[in-house]
Amino acid sequence: MPARPPDPAYRKLLQRYSPAIQTLALSTRRLILTEAPEASELIYEVYTIADHFTFTARAGDAFVFTTTHANWVNLGFNFGALLPDPDGLLQGEGKVIRHIRITKPADLDAPGVRDLLRDAIAQAERPEGKPVKPHAVVRPARVSPRIPPARS
Numbered sequence: 499m500p501a502r503p504p505d506p507a508y509r510k511l512l513q514r515y516s517p518a519i520q521t522l523a524l525s526t527r528r529l530i531l532t533e534a535p536e537a538s539e540l541i542y543e544v545y546t547i548a549d550h551f552t553f554t555a556r557a558g559d560a561f562v563f564t565t566t567h568a569n570w571v572n573l574g575f576n577f578g579a580l581l582p583d584p585d586g587l588l589q590g591e592g593k594v595i596r597h598i599r600i601t602k603p604a605d606l607d608a609p610g611v612r613d614l615l616r617d618a619i620a621q622a623e624r625p626e627g628k629p630v631k632p633h634a635v636v637r638p639a640r641v642s643p644r645i646p647p648a649r650s
Contacts, residue, residue, distance in 0.1 A: 501531035505539070505634035511547045515566055522571045522600055523547070526564045529606050530573075534562075534619050539634040554623055555630045561622035562615065565597075572597040573611070581617050585610030 504524060512520045530551055531537065537551040540560065546567055550560035563574040575581060578588050578596025587610050588596035598614070600606060 501528045501535065502632070505541065505636055507636040508539075508541050508547075508549065508634065511541070511543055511636070512566060515547075515568065519566060519568065519571065522603065523549075523564060523566045525603055525606055526571050526573050526600055529612075530562055530564070530615065533612065533615050534622075536632050537561075538630060538632050541634060541636045543637070552622070553630065554625045555633070555635075556623075559623040561618045569601070571600045573600055573606075573615075575614060575618050577618065577621060578614075580621070581614055583610070583614065585613075587611065587614065 504527060512523055515523070527539075527549060534551060534553075537553055538555045540550040540552065540555075540557050542548045542550070546565045548563055548565050550557060550563040552560040560576050562576065565572045565574060574595060574597040575588065577594055578590065579592070579594050581588070581596070583596075585608070587598050587608065589599060590596040598605070598611065605611070
């Protein structure tokens with residue numbers, strides 16, 4: 499089953515990045531939603547474009563996220579320090595959060611990426627009772643000087 503299309507506001511936010519980075523961001527999102535089609539998205543415009551995925555629609559319950567940068571996309575794991583990582587893919591020094599830097603489409607197919615994603619999904623908070631209907635919430639911020647200007 500194909501992943502649901504991205505919210506138009508998310509696509510608009512991505513327009514400030516090069517076509518190659520837009521493709522990486524959308525491909526990373528597609529990978530996540532292929533494994534977790536019932537996840538909701540919470541999209542934030544901060545110093546980057548951040549797309550958090552949750553089953554409860556609460557930001558604090560997000561299990562994975564993407565951040566879009568000028569030359570790469572990070573596939574982040576909110577509890578990455580707790581995940582098994584036999585392939586040594588996870589980067590970061592924080593107590594809990596880890597990420598994988600995605601610089602080219604082939605990075606998404608590297609051994610261990612889907613395993614990490616599936617482990618994060620298995621550990622994610624789930625709603626009790628009736629599941630939350632998947633949706634996207636876009637929360638644009640005021641323009642920050644650290645965000646590259648929109649492409650014309």
